[in-house]
Amino acid sequence: GYFPVETLPELGELGVFGGNLDYGELPGMSNVAYGLVAQELERGDSGLRSFQSVQGGLVMYPIWRYGTDEQTEKWLHALHRGEKVGCFGLTEPDHGSDPGGMETKAVKDGDGYILSGAKMWITNGTIADVAVVWAKFDGEIRGFLVEKGAEGYSAPEQRGKHSLRASCTSELVLQDVRIGADAILPGATGLGGPLSCLNQARYTIAWGSIGAAMACYEEVREYSLSRTQFGKPLASFQLYQAKLAHMLTEITKGQLLNLQVGRLKDAGTVTAEHISMAKRNGCEQGLEIARMARDMLGANGVTDEYQTMRHMCNLESVKTYEGTHDIHLLILGRWITGIAAFA
Numbered sequence: 001g002y003f004p005v006e007t008l009p010e011l012g013e014l015g016v017f018g019g020n021l022d023y024g025e026l027p028g029m030s031n032v033a034y035g036l037v038a039q040e041l042e043r044g045d046s047g048l049r050s051f052q053s054v055q056g057g058l059v060m061y062p063i064w065r066y067g068t069d070e071q072t073e074k075w076l077h078a079l080h081r082g083e084k085v086g087c088f089g090l091t092e093p094d095h096g097s098d099p100g101g102m103e104t105k106a107v108k109d110g111d112g113y114i115l116s117g118a119k120m121w122i123t124n125g126t127i128a129d130v131a132v133v134w135a136k137f138d139g140e141i142r143g144f145l146v147e148k149g150a151e152g153y154s155a156p157e158q159r160g161k162h163s164l165r166a167s168c169t170s171e172l173v174l175q176d177v178r179i180g181a182d183a184i185l186p187g188a189t190g191l192g193g194p195l196s197c198l199n200q201a202r203y204t205i206a207w208g209s210i211g212a213a214m215a216c217y218e219e220v221r222e223y224s225l226s227r228t229q230f231g232k233p234l235a236s237f238q239l240y241q242a243k244l245a246h247m248l249t250e251i252t253k254g255q256l257l258n259l260q261v262g263r264l265k266d267a268g269t270v271t272a273e274h275i276s277m278a279k280r281n282g283c284e285q286g287l288e289i290a291r292m293a294r295d296m297l298g299a300n301g302v303t304d305e306y307q308t309m310r311h312m313c314n315l316e317s318v319k320t321y322e323g324t325h326d327i328h329l330l331i332l333g334r335w336i337t338g339i340a341a342f343a
Contacts, residue, residue: 003047003168005085005127012082016041016052018060019080023072026080032262035207039258042208043215046314047167049208053322054123055079057200059086062132062143065196066187071145075130087128087155089119089146089172090194096121097327098342099134100191104174106137106144113137113184115144115177121321125155125170132185133174134194143185143193152177163317199275202322203265206278209286209318210254212311216293217247219308223297234296243292250285257281273335280328283319290315 011017015027016037022028029037034056042049060079063071078084095101104117115135125131131146131153146153152175157168185193221244224235234240261278264270290312294301301308319325327342334340 001165003051003127003166008082012080017080017082018056021060021064023064023076025077031265032259035204035258035262038204038207039211041211043211045166046208046212046318047164049204050123050164050167053201053204054088055086057204058088058197059132061200062185062188062193062197066143066185066193068186070182084129085124085127087122087124087131088197089122089131089133091119091121093118093120097324099194102134102136102141104133104135106135106142109178112178112180113144115146115174115179117174119172122170122172124168125172126157127168128155131172133172140189141191141193143188144179145183145185146177146179150177150179163313198322199272202275202279203261205318205322206261206275206282207258209282209315210251210258212315213251213286213289216290216308216311217251219306220293220296240296243296247289247292250289254282254285273332276323276328276331279323280325283315284325287312287315287319
């Protein structure tokens, strides 16, 4: 029920945070390799991969792409090493799938800015040293770096979750928070800024959800070989074999889709729709496989002796965040028809 912050330096040494960015000591690994890292992290737990997605895709990426030399020098190396933690403030209590309706505001104040508003469902918020906060300034969406300890800024943790329990989820409260002129990300103007960051994270979600499915498949396969009913192992029954075959097929198809999207990303030809397709497919198939595996484990599937139900509950959140299942369907529908059906 808590995020293991003590693992961050070791994970930083492995290069898993923003490892696909090419800057200084960052390894600049391929996007395919970075996707495989996300797959393995979520094979452990969705909360671990969520941290990676936020740290690398939603915090390091916007600083790397839209920030100043001073901002990148101050934050990128420390975030990459796991010495500092970041969070991404876009979603609001009344604005989830429609981020353009955000109410958080920034106003000029002398040589700085004052931020006012609230953000919701923010991964890493309570433990973050820096928050990438998106707010409307003169009618346009802009990104700002808000450091922990700023007067009027707080990040209370959200409790009572049945999903993603090994992840720190928070609210961000901004009560007339004054920040300096050097806190704005100068290269990001408009909704395209935060959406480009979300595509970085959604890519790793596509891989990670398949990793969770792999963990469930492997667990239930081993269970089927060792568990005996009616005088023979469960693995000998046709229904059990059919389900295992279905799981492996969908895992393989998901990996192949992710591999192609990763190759397109490495070639610089990937589109947001490619990533939406991969994210939606990975989450849908991952959750279906987890639910099927839970059922195949019988009553044992609801105990914490087995990991499948933890993955199943986690994937309910993974399917919902960073663009719900239906929103990604509509993104694809708009691409296919040229008609936006969001409203």
